[in-house]
């Protein structure tokens with residue numbers, strides 16, 4: 001089946017990170033299987049931020065971890081700069097690790113409580129070696145870049161920091177090895193609303209300064225809209241729609257995307273969890289055909305019989321639906337002036 005549903009993918013040699021038909025299954029008791037990711041293809045170009053959104057439990061974290069080989073997917077392939085990752089030895093993967101960094105939702109619990117933050121940020125140099133030979137300098141620079149003074153905070157322990165500051169430390173730790181890709185798994189969801197924007201701004205700054213490509217996961221479309229070059233909407237282990245945030249907001253083609261956008265009057269802050277769950281199916285026993293059909297007002301026999309494949313509805317706008325909304329593709333491109 002490799003290659004189906006790939007209409008939104010760009011040529012393989014352009015991608016820095018690419019997953020093809022990625023499948024992740026968890027074996028359960030009595031032969032049951034949870035298929036958390038059911039054949040998803042995504043790619044991230046150099047310098048691009050791909051936003052990935054979907055409700056809790058749809059498989060976002062599982063997809064991200066499998067792309068990072070933590071652990072590898074049970075099916076499909078993943079490549080980094082054209083190199084297939086799923087067949088690498090542990091040692092080969094270890095050597096690539098510095099290039100592929102990740103930050104998680106809960107910063108404090110992802111920091112070792114018994115280590116001083118200077119040692120935590122310097123950790124990757126200890127693990128992967130310090131080829132440049134200027135470890136102390138690099139750590140001090142990273143502290144400054146993420147807005148912390150190493151002289152003041154370096155000797156403290158993680159519990160002495162607020163969530164926002166702890167996330168700065170996690171970002172610093174991820175940046176020390178000068179990675180090419182940063183995967184952000186809901187990096188602001190656990191933070192106070194007042195500091196969310198600061199951390200998002202910091203990530204955008206760091207993206208430019210360190211030349212990062214990002215896979216940015218959120219369940220809040222508002223967050224993803226502002227930070228992403230493209231957005232992929234995920235539902236129950238599959239992709240529904242891929243487009244630039246402007247196109248997706250102006251003309252959502254998939255009924256699920258439309259529901260996400262319509263759920264809250266202000267498009268600035270949309271919480272997917274606020275949408276009625278309807279009959280949210282289990283990934284152990286997903287519906288036939290289109291997975292969204294048990295909640296879709298448009299579902300018909302075709303939707304039950306045939307899985308919709310991803311197809312192009314306008315330039316750079318793709319949807320997997322038998323009866324999508326009409327899309328004109330006539331969306332004004334934001335100018336440098338309007339983007340502020």
Ligand SMILES: Nc1ncnc2c1ncn2[C@@H]1O[C@H](COP(=O)(O)OP(=O)(O)OP(=O)(O)O)[C@@H](O)[C@H]1O
Nearest residue numbers: 026034036055056057058059060061062063219283
């Ligand atoms: N180790 C595991 N064993 C069994 N099932 C798992 C495991 N990890 C995840 N799952 C299941 O896989 C599905 C996807 O989970 P995942 O954590 O990837 O979702 P998510 O989109 O990241 O959700 P959230 O927004 O809550 O973080 C869920 O049904 C979850 O229960």
Ligand code: SF4
Nearest residue numbers: 290293296303321322
């Ligand atoms: S394929 Fe059918 S059920 Fe699925 S989203 Fe489209 S119209 Fe709804």
Ligand SMILES: [Mg+2]
Nearest residue numbers: 060061062185
């Ligand atoms: Mg998650």
